[in-house]
Amino acid sequence: MKKIASICAVLAAMLTLSACNTIQGVGQDVRATGNAIERAAQ
Numbered sequence: 001m002k003k004i005a006s007i008c009a010v011l012a013a014m015l016t017l018s019a020c021n022t023i024q025g026v027g028q029d030v031r032a033t034g035n036a037i038e039r040a041a042q
Contacts, residue, residue: 003040010036 014033 007037007040010040 011033014029014036
């Protein structure tokens with residue numbers, strides 16, 4: 001349960017801090033989010 005909470009916190013922080021104005025920016029944010037999830041899962 002702690003892992004899920006930490007993953008949600010990371011996702012929320014990334015969404016809050018990211019400012020994507022283009023489709024390319026959205027793609028980069030999605031990639032960064034995936035990388036953060038992978039790091040949190042390890």
